[in-house]
Amino acid sequence: MKHIYEAGSDPAAPVLLLLHGTGGTERDLLGIAQYIDSSASILSVRGNVLENGMPRFFRRIAEGVFDIEDLKFRTAELNEFIDQAAEQYGFDRKRVVAIGYSNGANIAASLLFHYQDALMGASLHHPMVPLRDIALPDLNSAQVFMAAGKNDPICPPQESEELRELLEGAGASVELLWENSGHQLTRSEVEAAKKWYEASFKQ
Template sequence: MKHIYKAGAQPDAPTILLLHGTGGTENDLIGLAEMIAPGAGILGVRGNVSENGMPRFFRRLAEGIFDEEDLIARTAELGSFVDAAAVEYGFDRSNVYALGYSNGANIAASLIFHQADVFKGAILHHPMVPLRGLELPDLKGLPVFIGAGENDPIVPRRETEELASLLSGAGADVNTHWERQGHQLTRTEAEAAAAWFKTQA
């Protein structure tokens, strides 16, 4: 997958997997990662799917309606890519945090739904429930920050709450931060994620 990698400042620094929103690139969330996790390694990935020229991580049939077969296949593809990148670049695969926005947060959530130890933790900005009817793996103690909008036109409040409760039901330690700026990833939401991340280190 098209990507950018930057090693962390220290060998024991975590690696942040950057997953952009629809129409983004592997570079989009670098500034955000530097603010949330200064000194961390960075693996920014570009989604392999193009929707009218806009990169995404999986196909959708309409806004918020996912092509589940493609989502499942792309989730596996991204998981394998991160495993291979850890070998290629020599970062610690067990110390990877996901940082995703919108479509990128949705595939990060899908990875978590499929694989217990895929991340050390996750920061999900405006995620949806990626798939329903799955039995989730044991997520005991997995720290997850969710940034959401009370008035997000793409992600209704009840969907954010459903995702939080699915994750906590499987044992994750979920922290939801609410804003009132629609689907936007605001400065204050980024600051809340940074404050949360500090409590993880």
């Protein structure tokens, strides 16, 4: 997968896995990662799927309607890529924290839904429930931050609430931030994500 890897100055810090939104690239979230933890290593990935020329991490049938079989395939593909990257770059595979926005947040959530040890944590910005009717793995060690907009036309509030319930039901520790905003990534939610990250991983 097309990606950027930057080794950080703190070997004890998690590796930040950056997952862009629809139409984004592996460069989109670099500034946010730098703000959240300038000492962490970064693995930023570009989605392998194109929708009208726009990179995505998995196909969809319509807005808000996911191609579930492709989602499962692409989730496995991404998980395997992280395994390979850990070997190639020599980082601890068990210490990966995802930062995902929109489509990137959805595939990060899908990693949590499918693989117990794929992520030690995730900062999910405007995610939806990736898929339903699946038994989640034991997520007792997972730390999750979610940011949602009360006026989000793409991700209705009930999606965020349901995702939180599913993750907490599997044992994850979840912090959900609500803002009076839409689907855009806001500075205030990134600031909240930084506080969550520092409380979860920098103590």
